[in-house]
Amino acid sequence: MILNTKFWLRISLINLLIVALLGTLMRYKIGFEFPYFDQKHLQHGHSHFAFIGWITHTLFVLIIGVIQREQIIVSISIYRKLLIVNLVCAYGMLISFVIQGYGFFSITLSTLSVFTAYAFAYLLFKDLKKLSDRPYAIWFTAALWFNIISSLGTFTLAFMMASHNFNQNIHLASLYFYLHFQYNGFFMFACMGLLLAKIYELKPSYQQSNSIFWMFFLSCIPAYFLSVLWAKLPLWLYALVILAALTQILAWVKFLLSMKRGVVSRDSIFISGRYLFLIILIALSVKFLLQLGSTIPSVSKLAFGFRPIVIAYLHLILLAIISVFLVAYMFIYKLITINKTTTIALILLVTGVYLNEIVLGVQGIASFSYTLVPFANEILFGIAVLISVSLILMLISQRKPKYL
Numbered sequence: 569m570i571l572n573t574k575f576w577l578r579i580s581l582i583n584l585l586i587v588a589l590l591g592t593l594m595r596y597k598i599g600f601e602f603p604y605f606d607q608k609h610l611q612h613g614h615s616h617f618a619f620i621g622w623i624t625h626t627l628f629v630l631i632i633g634v635i636q637r638e639q640i641i642v643s644i645s646i647y648r649k650l651l652i653v654n655l656v657c658a659y660g661m662l663i664s665f666v667i668q669g670y671g672f673f674s675i676t677l678s679t680l681s682v683f684t685a686y687a688f689a690y691l692l693f694k695d696l697k698k699l700s701d702r703p704y705a706i707w708f709t710a711a712l713w714f715n716i717i718s719s720l721g722t723f724t725l726a727f728m729m730a731s732h733n734f735n736q737n738i739h740l741a742s743l744y745f746y747l748h749f750q751y752n753g754f755f756m757f758a759c760m761g762l763l764l765a766k767i768y769e770l771k772p773s774y775q776q777s778n779s780i781f782w783m784f785f786l787s788c789i790p791a792y793f794l795s796v797l798w799a800k801l802p803l804w805l806y807a808l809v810i811l812a813a814l815t816q817i818l819a820w821v822k823f824l825l826s827m828k829r830g831v832v833s834r835d836s837i838f839i840s841g842r843y844l845f846l847i848i849l850i851a852l853s854v855k856f857l858l859q860l861g862s863t864i865p866s867v868s869k870l871a872f873g874f875r876p877i878v879i880a881y882l883h884l885i886l887l888a889i890i891s892v893f894l895v896a897y898m899f900i901y902k903l904i905t906i907n908k909t910t911t912i913a914l915i916l917l918v919t920g921v922y923l924n925e926i927v928l929g930v931q932g933i934a935s936f937s938y939t940l941v942p943f944a945n946e947i948l949f950g951i952a953v954l955i956s957v958s959l960i961l962m963l964i965s966q967r968k969p970k971y972l
Contacts, residue, residue: 569644576629583621585959590614592952599945613665620681621658626894627758634765640698650688657681670729682719707761710785714753721746744795751885759893776826783819787812813860820856844896851888876935880928888925909965916958924951
């Protein structure tokens with residue numbers, strides 16, 4: 569018995585389309601009049617479904633696929649049931665958050681999704697132990713631990729909402745705790761593991777220094793405080809935060825150099841997707857530089873004081889880096905059906921994502937001087953429509969013949 573990876577990844581694409589359609593609706597409500605649905609509830613449904621229904625679901629499917637190729641999994645049926653439970657939670661949260669925001673059903677389903685992630689981690693830990701000699705195993709293991717750690721922020725938020733005992737600083741700290749250990753921990757380490765797994769599959773002789781992993785891992789924990797620089801951190805902790813930001817840049821440079829020497833220059837693993845990987849690497853490099861820049865107090869104060877900056881940064885990570893990487897990974901390594909329509913859809917999707925990031929970036933920079941960018945909301949709505957259309961095309965392409 570094996571997991572039908574292509575089937576589950578098609579569900580991933582459907583879920584990404586739903587995320588895009590919700591984003592389009594939210595953009596429409598900002599730029600034009602649309603009295604139906606509460607914008608805050610839409611935002612909660614959009615973000616929870618993006619995390620659980622799109623990224624988490626896709627990462628679990630891809631990680632299971634990697635382990636499955638090693639022919640050591642004995643619990644495929646349990647994995648399949650957990651994927652179903654995770655999707656039920658994701659769709660349940662989507663509906664309940666859009667209707668009621670934080671309430672009994674949304675909090676219950678959010679809590680159930682956390683325990684589902686724990687069950688995934690338990691099973692994957694057992695399977696990854698059998699693959700401890702593989703270069704990607706340690707990255708997947710760290711990713712799963714960061715996913716577990718991030719749930720502390722979820723439980724704190726859920727308790728505050730359920731008890732109506734609201735504290736603004738604790739709320740923000742808990743929210744950023746969850747976000748940090750999701751996108752800088754779970755998401756990033758899982759994606760690095762997927763990349764290394766593909767390199768190992770195609771080039772078993774490739775070796776990477778363990779120091780790169782440990783630099784990223786150890787710096788990820790204090791790097792959380794980059795998200796709460798608005799709090800009055802003691803001097804020693806502030807110094808540790810700067811050290812963490814510098815360490816991540818150094819680790820990133822070492823990673824890029826190891827890839828250039830060992831893989832990129834002569835192997836086919838990156839040839840077909842070299843431009844896709846290049847723009848992802850550039851976006852990730854910008855992300856690390858922005859992290860370091862945020863340690864400057866005046867810059868940090870500006871960044872956290874303007875909502876467009878926060879939105880642009882989150883979209884940079886979750887859309888321009890993580891989401892583009894996952895779709896590119898599926899496309900380059902033929903985990904979905906590839907034909908002319910798929911290729912056109914991917915080009916439109918990547919174009920839309922990075923146009924979105926450019927406009928958000930311009931809007932964020934303009935907000936420093938309280939300057940309104942003409943027609944920014946209308947342009948962002950148009951880009952959101954482009955992204956949605958590209959994903960509709962991609963789903964249509966899955967019903968067409970693949971390239972010969």
